[in-house]
Amino acid sequence: MPNVHVNSIQGIDQDLLSKLSASQFCTAKDILFASDLDLIEILHVSKSQAIKLRHDVSAYVCPPRVSALELKMAVRVSLHLGLPTLDASMRCGVPAGGITELVGSAGVGKSQTCFQLALMTSAPLDCGGIGASVIYIDTERKFSSTRLSEMARCRFPHQLIPGSAALSNMLSRVLLISPTSIEQLMKCLEGLEAGIMQHRVGLVVLDSIAALVRSDLSGVSVTSTSVASRSHMGDGRVLNDSLGDSSIVARQEVIGQVASRLKYLAESFKIPVVVTNQVTTRFSDATTAHGFQQQQQLPSTMDQGHLTAALGTKWAHCVNVRLVLDRLAERRFMKVAKSPSSDNIACEYKITAQGVEEVFGSQVPVVISNKRNILAMTIEND
Numbered sequence: 303m304p305n306v307h308v309n310s311i312q313g314i315d316q317d318l319l320s321k322l323s324a325s326q327f328c329t330a331k332d333i334l335f336a337s338d339l340d341l342i343e344i345l346h347v348s349k350s351q352a353i354k355l356r357h358d359v360s361a362y363v364c365p366p367r368v369s370a371l372e373l374k375m376a377v378r379v380s381l382h383l384g385l386p387t388l389d390a391s392m393r394c395g396v397p398a399g400g401i402t403e404l405v406g407s408a409g410v411g412k413s414q415t416c417f418q419l420a421l422m423t424s425a426p427l428d429c430g431g432i433g434a435s436v437i438y439i440d441t442e443r444k445f446s447s448t449r450l451s452e453m454a455r456c457r458f459p460h461q462l463i464p465g466s467a468a469l470s471n472m473l474s475r476v477l478l479i480s481p482t483s484i485e486q487l488m489k490c491l492e493g494l495e496a497g498i499m500q501h502r503v504g505l506v507v508l509d510s511i512a513a514l515v516r517s518d519l520s521g522v523s524v525t526s527t528s529v530a531s532r533s534h535m536g537d538g539r540v541l542n543d544s545l546g547d548s549s550i551v552a553r554q555e556v557i558g559q560v561a562s563r564l565k566y567l568a569e570s571f572k573i574p575v576v577v578t579n580q581v582t583t584r585f586s587d588a589t590t591a592h593g594f595q596q597q598q599q600l601p602s603t604m605d606q607g608h609l610t611a612a613l614g615t616k617w618a619h620c621v622n623v624r625l626v627l628d629r630l631a632e633r634r635f636m637k638v639a640k641s642p643s644s645d646n647i648a649c650e651y652k653i654t655a656q657g658v659e660e661v662f663g664s665q666v667p668v669v670i671s672n673k674r675n676i677l678a679m680t681i682e683n684d
């Protein structure tokens with residue numbers, strides 16, 4: 303909320319808004335971090351006007367008090383994953399008002415899960431959908447309208463018939479944005495507020511958070527094996543995470559800005575925000591618990607390598623719900639790794655023409671190498 307633009311703050315007259323803009327007071331944080339004397343001298347206003355400005359800004363960004371009873375009685379639209387075991391465990395499916403992260407290695411089904419959530423949001427009410435719009439931010443160019451249409455037709459064959467107005471209307475409610483840089487992503491997030499109100503948006507998807515953050519602020523290496531940790535990009539590239547201090551600070555600052563804006567949008571409009579994240583291979587001399595399973599045997603010099611969630615602890619603390627997607631041979635599993643309302647429960651799923659479907663009756667297997675459930679492990683951060 304402190305990063306909200308001053309133009310969004312109610313109660314500030316137009317003349318004062320012009321002075322704020324001309325003096326580079328762009329956000330609520332800029333105003334609140336300035337002293338009364340600074341506001342008086344820079345904006346050429348009286349002391350009472352400066353005090354009133356700070357009061358108005360503080361009142362706008364301060365979260366309102368809400369009782370537990372009011373939260374319980376509030377009517378919330380449920381957005382289900384389509385995996386009954388996890389939906390039941392999380393009580394309301396993907397929660398509104400927070401950030402839900404899907405983290406896993408390439409090809410495990412993160413984008414497919416995003417497509418399914420977009421479908422269930424944009425599908426009409428008679429299909430069990432919400433009938434709302436979706437803002438889909440695609441940073442990796444993985445979005446496929448053909449695949450989304452296939453999922454819609456196969457899941458709702460009697461309602462969303464090929465060539466029908468219902469199918470066209472559903473697809474028109476999914477709004478795609480494809481930023482190519484961190485700067486474009488930040489501008490996109492700053493401008494989402496008006497789009498959410500204009501199009502009655504019920505879901506924001508960012509697929510993925512790591513792609514631009516890491517490619518803009520990390521070096522790309524194909525052959526180096528001397529790095530401390532490396533990120534798997536899905537196209538065969540490996541991102542070098544051995545950053546200098548300045549790069550680490552810059553990356554953490556960007557991550558903080560993105561997370562702050564996403565949380566503001568989720569909380570302000572009471573909608574789910576779903577973000578996909580990549581994984582990083584961490585190399586260390588000590589034996590540690592694996593956050594993810596390796597898909598192939600590493601050379602002996604990398605025996606201690608293990609996959610962990612990307613972007614570090616700062617990002618991990620910004621996430622309200624973390625769902626881990628993992629794979630063992632041809633089987634896929636999804637686990638609730640972090641949630642304020644759910645146990646750490648897992649289920650097997652498969653990807654079909656209809657989308658992501660639960661495999662009923664299956665059991666999460668034990669990995670012979672460490673005698674532990676493959677998803678009953680804590681998620682480490684780089």
